[in-house]
Amino acid sequence: MQAGSQDRRVELTRALRDAGVTALLAFGLFLPLIGFETQQNIRNELILTTRLPLLFTIVAIVGVGRLVYSLALDPWLKQRTMRPPQATPSAWRAPVAKWFIPFSIGFVIAYPIIVVAIKGLGGAVKWVDNFGIQILIYVMLGWGLNIVVGLAGLLDLGYVAFYAVGAYSYALLAKTFGFSFWILLPLAGLLSSFWGILLGFPVLRLRGDYLAIVTLAFGEIIRIVLINWVDLTNGYAGISGIPRPTFFGISFNANDDGFAAVFGLEFSPIYRTIFLYYLILALAFLTAFVTVRLRRLPVGRAWEALREDEIACRSLGINTTNTKLTAFAMGAMFAGFAGSFFAARQGFVSPESFTFLESATILSIVVLGGMGSQIGVAIAAIVMIGGTEIMRELDFLKQIFGSAFDPTQYRMLLFGFAMVLIMIWKPRGLISSRDPSVFLKERKSISSDLVKEGHG
Amino acid sequence: MEIFLQQLINGITLGSIYGLIAIGYTMVFGIIGMVNFAHGDVFMVSAFIALIAFLILTTWLGITSISLALLIVLVVAMLFTSMVNWVIERLAYRPLRGSFRLAPLISAIGMSIFLSNFVQVSQGPRNKSTPPMIQGEFVLLDSNNFAVTLSFKQLVIWGITALLLMAFWYLVAKTKLGRAQRACEQDQKMAALVGVDVDRTISMTFVIAAALSAVAGTMYLMYYGVVSFSDGFVPGVKAFTAAVLGGIGSLPGAVIGGILIGLIETMWSAYFSIDYKDVAAFSVLAITLIFLPQGLFGRPDVEKV
């Protein structure tokens, strides 16, 4: 009893000391950038103002947070890891796993209808567009990049280049030649995969981080060219007035031959949005379907074998050059599809949409989801993109923090922070076990500890 | 010829800044095999710290001696930036050491996004421009319509870079810390077995990297007189290019690589197209990695069967 309270006292003192040190550190960290603010005055000179209350609030939050962590959270976490793992998974797991995929597919198909039912025709546009279409584009891009990074183990930081090629191919060809969306979609995919091979070829010998950096450089080169080749791309200003996709030749406009008029409906932008939603949903399903099929084909197994051990692959007579190039080409093709969809949806493309941040976002979705796992990637896309989109919807915070507070400002700040946190929490991503592509008697999923991450 | 000479001077100046950042990349890569993606943003943060320190000194404390102010700014920026990088390593990279290879990379990318947005939110998205800190120049050559000049601030940059490189070289080559770093680079487990505190050595590596990038940040601010939250990415990538060009893991390589990248950029701007100067730098990166993956001074990486 006595010893127990002694221990408790020691623990408390240590926790308090830790909290003090952390708060002091936080003070030092935030002093320059939070404690002071640089502002331009009327004469355009920089002046300094202080924000000491804010600084001390943050320091206090950090200190108290640390105290709570060492007194409550840390012992709790330790206890949890000490507890022996349950021998049998809990009873609800199996049915959840079984019904999860059919339920999710049903939900995404019904999503626009649910939203319209809740929000009405006018209010639904934003929800279908920002949360539906936006997330699905990233799901599709994530699945495409997953082929390159997750399956073949090739780290590509310039994936956005192929997305850009797809978008600009659609924009330029649609405007110049007036081809329809359905002709240009495969064409954009082809052009992108051609670029995938073109850029893939010189970097085949590179491994790991070097490959990542060169692909990043290629991505940036393509963006800079898009900015500076004004004759073709109209530079920073971008290309606007890109023809929109039509519903079997019927446009979504307010004219007499528009979609609403033909079907005897009242005109509303929601029809186009819903059409686009199902379009990208179909494209995403196509990506998923093809990827699942490819994994069970020799080429898919060769990708995974390449990720596991390239030298062993070569010793088995596998042409690793071609294997890598097909991975690049496949990944790029889906990015091209997504890109042409993007251009068709926006009606406008500019180099702004294809920065390194996009590549980083897509890659982080793949890694956070768990490399190679389709469901994991989809969940990561919903969490990361949906999470940042929801920041736009938090206007009620203005009532708490005052009208000068703009939650959208903190979108990317929290996005970056979340990337770090999720990596520390689950370094191998949300769903990290690997599902074998073929089995003799019983399908057993493979622990992530054994699966390699690739070196190239 | 005059243009060439002028661009040579400008290129070496720019290259010194890249070189200082590049050392950070090369050291961190050497010791934990990770491309520290956030390093460019640490450089940007250091420029902001320098800016704020400079404003406090000149507008609030009324220090008129520029050289004194600059010296204090340099020390303050180095101190605070080192602390920032130390904390980043502790929070974002150390928990991931020895785990999945991509995890620290993603964590670093996340950190990079966090830092640039943190500065954007806390200091605003606009460019921050300071009045010129050091004015005046030597005219080296004056032909009838073009004067080749070497400004005082360029001289200061050259001088400080040279001085710090010497101090840094002493640190790495002659001290216990430097020896511990080289040991960790070779084999962390073995180093730990013979009594090297690996965690501390890695922390110190991040601190030194940050200190050098703070020097670069201060000089960047002084040279261009303007900084914004988005200024971390491009110099960061170029400095990484420099590190790769010099041979990643090689410290003199990083400096020489930096100067080469600075020269390529300024020469390209002068003789070809200023719009495509970044393309030139990135192409150099790609070409180097493809044809000379070990860089100019790096050790070749032999594939083991």
Next chain:
Amino acid sequence: MVAASDILLSVEHLTMRFGGLVAVDDLSFQARQGDITALIGPNGAGKTTVFNCITGFYKPSEGRLGLCHGDASVWSELEALTDSGKRSVTRGDGALYQLERLPDFLVTQQARVARTFQNIRLFPGMTVLENLLVAQHNRLMLASGYTLIGILGFPSYAAAERAAIDKARMWLDRVGLIERADDPAGDLPYGAQRRLEIARAMCTEPVLLCLDEPAAGLNPRESAELNALLLTIRNEYAISILLIEHDMSVVMEISDHLIVLDYGVKISDGPPEIVRNDPKVIAAYLGVADEEVAQVEAEVGL
């Protein structure tokens, strides 16, 4: 030079230099069809380098590596092949390859030389069965119409895959791993990983199987099993084996022909009973000069 009618592999004047280091110096030897040929020698003698040259992972600095399929009379084309600069030549039932001209994956794919590695190289995150299917990549790739037929789900591919699985099953039975077919390869114990690597190499349908220290790390019982497995491969499947081995119980028991390397130079070549008594070999293994052998032997009581 190439006289015997049953030569499978002919290594002539093979030299491999790494910078100033000569790892293999002017090595010539031949391996006969249906033989188990062992390459032995002290550590650092250059055995693995020879392997890497034969299997295309290294490009030899000098030398010619001929390999023959089928009718051995095709050897007479060797000089013509060398002069023509081509990789291979086919005549009637025979084909002749110059291995040093093939990139590594073609050595397996076309010349049908399979290998294992000293430090086992499996695909640890894939199941045992998947490992064996990857080994049948080229045949399956063809059957899947370079992915096109496969992705559309034609039954012809499904049949090819079933055949590949049957083949894998057969080899898993042979090496006693059928129970573990659905487990990840990285989970297998060491000895089983060695056997799996051999089974995987066999799934590429080689004419020559190159094994780099297959008995390393095995206990005596596993070693004996390995002997039996290698003899089965040779006797039932008529596949020739080239092996590097330190375990003399394996080497002496099963090999038909020994080649001894020391410092990259061949010091002995012949059947086991002759090589075993060659003073040069004993000297190399004991690490002394030839003339001191008798004395050292007396000292250690051999």
